[in-house]
Amino acid sequence: MLVCPGSEAKSQHQAVHDTLDVVSGKWKLIILAVLLVRPYRFKELSRELGVSPRILSKELQEMEGHHLVTRTVCNTRPVSVEYACTAHSRTLLPVVQAMADWGYLHYEAVVGSKRPDDPTPRRHTDRD
Amino acid sequence: MLVCPGSEAKSQHQAVHDTLDVVSGKWKLIILAVLLVRPYRFKELSRELGVSPRILSKELQEMEGHHLVTRTVCNTRPVSVEYACTAHSRTLLPVVQAMADWGYLHYEAVVGSKRPDDPTPRRHTDRD
DNA sequence: CTGTATCCCGTAAGATACTG
DNA sequence: CAGTATCTTACGGGATACAG
Numbered sequence: 001m002l003v004c005p006g007s008e009a010k011s012q013h014q015a016v017h018d019t020l021d022v023v024s025g026k027w028k029l030i031i032l033a034v035l036l037v038r039p040y041r042f043k044e045l046s047r048e049l050g051v052s053p054r055i056l057s058k059e060l061q062e063m064e065g066h067h068l069v070t071r072t073v074c075n076t077r078p079v080s081v082e083y084a085c086t087a088h089s090r091t092l093l094p095v096v097q098a099m100a101d102w103g104y105l106h107y108e109a110v111v112g113s114k115r116p117d118d119p120t121p122r123r124h125t126d127r128d
Numbered sequence: 129m130l131v132c133p134g135s136e137a138k139s140q141h142q143a144v145h146d147t148l149d150v151v152s153g154k155w156k157l158i159i160l161a162v163l164l165v166r167p168y169r170f171k172e173l174s175r176e177l178g179v180s181p182r183i184l185s186k187e188l189q190e191m192e193g194h195h196l197v198t199r200t201v202c203n204t205r206p207v208s209v210e211y212a213c214t215a216h217s218r219t220l221l222p223v224v225q226a227m228a229d230w231g232y233l234h235y236e237a238v239v240g241s242k243r244p245d246d247p248t249p250r251r252h253t254d255r256d
Numbered sequence: 257c258t259g260t261a262t263c264c265c266g267t268a269a270g271a272t273a274c275t276g
Numbered sequence: 277c278a279g280t281a282t283c284t285t286a287c288g289g290g291a292t293a294c295a296g
Contacts, residue, residue, distance in 0.1 A: 013161045015231030033141045066238045078257045094226040103143030206277045
């Protein structure tokens with residue numbers, strides 16, 4: 001039941017709001033989910049997520065500013081840049097994990113028929 | 129380390145994306161966080177969150193459409209409406225809880241000096 | 257390859273006033 | 277009190293082309 005660790009000074013919804021402040025937008029949490037698996041290069045991320053370079057660049061810059069990713073330039077021939085999650089962004093793992101779990105288990109039941117590549121037959125045992 | 133429950137068919141970032149689909153926007157998760165504590169009436173919610181009735185109405189309608197809240201009209205004198213979370217929205221508790229926890233513990237460290245009403249002295253033991 | 261610069265658009269979000 | 281109508285604005289997000 002939504003407890004807060006030994007403090008009433010900040011309301012729960014304020015805390016959620018704060019977190020939302022950092023991971024707002026359509027992409028930050030998704031980028032984080034990917035980078036939590038392994039580091040990626042710029043284009044790799046762009047391809048994997050299907051996001052245009054402009055957006056990706058902007059998101060990564062904001063996340064770097066919040067110390068959620070590191071940006072490492074590698075001395076390769078055409079120059080490649082590797083992005084990786086930080087110790088701090090790993091503290092967001094519970095959030096990402098919870099979201100991934102929920103997406104796996106409950107998305108179809110709430111939204112209804114999903115994308116064609118996942119024809120789950122509405123196993124809907126729990127009630128509303 | 130970001131595991132998925134017995135399936136590789138859907139990538140983690142796809143699952144996160146799906147969840148984001150349902151709880152997108154600035155308010156849904158916050159509304160949920162509040163309603164997970166106890167039911168609220170419309171105006172109560174509006175006051176508590178500081179959100180205009182138009183936005184609140186829209187959000188609540190979408191959430192009702194996704195079966196994340198119930199809307200109950202009470203037979204009181206001026207008519208009051210109570211909103212409450214559903215069994216299904218309670219499956220999102222881990223997400224909300226994770227976000228609330230993170231907000232409590234890590235927001236200041238990432239963003240820097242916070243709002244004046246919470247002058248936490250930067251307990252910053254972990255490294256970047 | 258890694259980005260940035262423009263341009264563009266849809267919509268999220270807010271203010272205000274009004275109706276049932 | 278509960279909500280809707282209208283209007284407006286800002287920003288998120290995308291395509292494309294281009295620069296380092």
